[in-house]
Amino acid sequence: MQILITGGTGLIGSHLIPRLLELGHEVTVVTRTPDKARALFDPKVTLWKGLSEHNNLDGFGAVINLAGEPIADKRWTESQKQRLCQSRWQITERLVEMFKASQTPPAVFISGSAAGYYGDLGEVVVNEDEPPHNEFTHKLCARWEQIACGAQSEQTRVCLLRTGVVLAPKGGILGKLLPIFRLGLGGPMGDGRQYLAWIHIDDMVNGILWLLDNDLRGPFNMVSPYPVRNEQFSHALGHVLKRPAFMRAPATAVRLMMGESSVLVLGGQRALPKRLEESGFGFRWYDLEEALGDVVR
Template identity: 60%
Template sequence: MKILITGASGLIGQRLTETLLSQFHQITALTRTPERAAKLLGPQVQLWNTLADKTSLDGFDAVINLAGEPIADKRWTKDQKQKLCDSRWQLTAQLAALIKASANPPSVFISGSAVGYYGDQGQALVTEDRLAKKEFTWQLCSRWEALALEAKSEKTRVCLLRTGVVLSRQGGALSKMVMPFRACLGGPFGDGQQYMPWIHIDDMLNAIQFLLHQNTLNGPFNMVAPNPARNEQFSTLLAKVLHRPSFMRVPATMVQWLMGESAILVLGGQQAIPQRLIDAGYKFRYNELKPALEDVLKN
């Protein structure tokens, strides 16, 4: 297949690109930093640095859209919120327009989203049919998804990736969580009862490929493991795998002071399950948190 990937130099995109290349797919990556991308992805990947000179995406079999400003790296000021939105909405709108303009469009458009689509759901079980709470993360993700769905037609199906915390040894959210635990300063946030939907990087990659090749699948998919963990359970298991204590509970008021409005990312949560992936027949390699953490944190 000939595949266009955005966000190919990110945590998921880089591993996905490597995997697809090993299967002899032809990969084109859209990147703002071609020199850096060339070093990360290698000479087999064709690089684009803009879509401005493109009139269609004829010739591509699939588009995988993973680009976006990291959501938890900075406080949510008004400007930062706009940056989070623009980095997702503008590119997704461009891709959808190019797909619609194609005489022979890609057969599938796989586009990013997040479990933040649902907002803070407390203790409720969250499948893809769950009604969302209209918080900022819902505003961000719902518009992002709506723009992607503009590409849908008889020739192009659209799959939306409502992703949880991706567990990987290469970086991402887990690397930030590990640091205080290694210093014996780790522990739950707030009361620790909020759910943390997670997914092992291998299942993330395998599930994307599953959606790539299952021609009947479309719509939203919770990209999470079948067994979400509460923050307290996650902290206990992480400490156990790292052979460190887990007693430094971080008060909710401190998290709110440090993170502002974005504190909802760690003090809220979703007991999200991958109902539509399970129904479609996807088999998870990592169903339980402890083996997943042991794998990504092994020496």
């Protein structure tokens, strides 16, 4: 199958593309910097510099949309919030236009979202039917999903990836935490009671392949079946690294440092992958400490 991918140089895309090639798919990656991207990918990967020179998606069997400005890299000033939104909304709008302009549109559109869609719901167990808490992350994701659903038709099914915290060897949350924890300076954030919905990168990639190959549509929580509290996560990471993990970061200090974006670490979602499991998908990584051990090694 010919597959078009946006955000292919990101954390998920960089692990997904080699798997797609192994399975015999032909991959085209949309990137702003083809010269830099060329060094990252197998020569068999085709590179497009943006979408402006292309009018439709004829010839592609699937589109996987993972593009977006990293959400936790900078404080959420008003201008940064606009960048976070537009980096997701604009490319998704363009892809939907290309779906509609195609004589034979791709059969599936797998488009990014996040567990942040639900906002901070505290102790509430969250599946795909749970009403969200109306905060910035929900507004960003809800509009993103709404735009993506514009590609749905008799020929095209749309799957939405409500992704949790992805555990991978390089980048993501562990790219920020490992240096701190290795120094023995890690620990819980705030009271540590907030839930963290996590997923191992292998399960994330396998979940996307599952949605690609099965006749499924709608939102899917891309998270492990066993979310943990922040303090449990800190303890598990410290144990894997054989380092103490009791240097608690007070909520006030986190809010001063991160501003509004502190909700990403002081809040959370007790999200479960209800629809993914009901469809028959089997997770490889259930136990957090085993998953962290695998990733760290």
